[in-house]
Amino acid sequence: MTSGGDQPLVQRPPVAGGLDVDLPGVEVRLRATRWRGSGVPVLLLHGLASSRRFWDLVVPGLVGLPLVALDQRGHGDSERPEGPYDGATVAADALTALDALGISRAVVVGHSWGASTALRLAADAPERVLAVVALDGGLGSAMDAGADRDEARTWLTPPQWAVPPEELRAMLARGALGPWWSDEVEAALAPLFAVGADGLARARLPFDAHMKIVDDLLDNDPAAWLPRITCPAWLVACQALPADDWSLRKAAALDRAGELLRAPRLHRWGGALHDVPLQWPSLVSGLIRAAADEVSVAREVPLAAAGEGALL
Numbered sequence: 001m002t003s004g005g006d007q008p009l010v011q012r013p014p015v016a017g018g019l020d021v022d023l024p025g026v027e028v029r030l031r032a033t034r035w036r037g038s039g040v041p042v043l044l045l046h047g048l049a050s051s052r053r054f055w056d057l058v059v060p061g062l063v064g065l066p067l068v069a070l071d072q073r074g075h076g077d078s079e080r081p082e083g084p085y086d087g088a089t090v091a092a093d094a095l096t097a098l099d100a101l102g103i104s105r106a107v108v109v110g111h112s113w114g115a116s117t118a119l120r121l122a123a124d125a126p127e128r129v130l131a132v133v134a135l136d137g138g139l140g141s142a143m144d145a146g147a148d149r150d151e152a153r154t155w156l157t158p159p160q161w162a163v164p165p166e167e168l169r170a171m172l173a174r175g176a177l178g179p180w181w182s183d184e185v186e187a188a189l190a191p192l193f194a195v196g197a198d199g200l201a202r203a204r205l206p207f208d209a210h211m212k213i214v215d216d217l218l219d220n221d222p223a224a225w226l227p228r229i230t231c232p233a234w235l236v237a238c239q240a241l242p243a244d245d246w247s248l249r250k251a252a253a254l255d256r257a258g259e260l261l262r263a264p265r266l267h268r269w270g271g272a273l274h275d276v277p278l279q280w281p282s283l284v285s286g287l288i289r290a291a292a293d294e295v296s297v298a299r300e301v302p303l304a305a306a307g308e309g310a311l312l
Helices: 087-100 114-123 149-156 166-171 183-191 207-219 245-260 282-297
Strands: 019-024 029-033 042-045 068-069 106-111 129-135 193-195 202-204 231-241 262-272
Touching: 019 087, 029 087, 042 087, 042 114, 068 087, 087 114, 106 114, 106 282, 114 129, 114 207, 129 282, 149 207, 166 183, 166 193, 183 193, 231 245, 231 282, 245 262, 262 282
Parallel strands: 042 068, 042 106, 106 129, 129 231, 231 262
Antiparallel strands: 019 029, 029 068, 193 202
């Protein structure tokens, strides 16, 4: 197991006064950032090959709530075990981390692969999840596009970049986020990469771990666990305008999920990029606050008064 001690492309203190902490997972050390607050605790889970810093633009809109942004196993500053990387284990990591913080229940928010983790957590431990927010993920797979498993796996295989840091920065700035590019967006993405002894920047998530996660996503059907989710489920499908074929397939997956869930809250965000937390962070934080407000009102008793989140 590697330690996750490589140096990210950029290092900076947590935003909004957050505190970096080590937390236990299932036989793995995880790194997280926590923010003190009162009310409904919120757990933030990043996507595949990302890190907890991905949420840096969203967090300022959530200040006042107790927040935890977690580097999932293999990612960011967490340890990088050889395995396992299946959804059940990764969800159990999150529960173990919440236990260490004394949080019995939370709103769980995930983006992309993190949305899969969030939904799996809500299904496997419904007593622990007050509401789940799934941002453009967790509802289907690349095989929904009609590809067979091998084709889908090839499509999801990441490029193995090894480029000078300045070239990487330029590549990212020319990408889909270009119109929204800023120093803050760059700082949120830079921790996904590390500079090696040869001076080249590479993804911090090991390639083998990445593909183990891809295999788990391809081998599991969310329809098997979505019916077990009892809490409000806020699902977002980000769609191109005009809608392309992939957007239409995501919309269909959203509708199917709505039929399987007990309390769906379905959203289609036209014009939203997949990395919408970096594109429209205020919209994302507003949605998360709406999810937290709904369960807080439904419970009538403020969670902090009952002791939950007090350790944050």
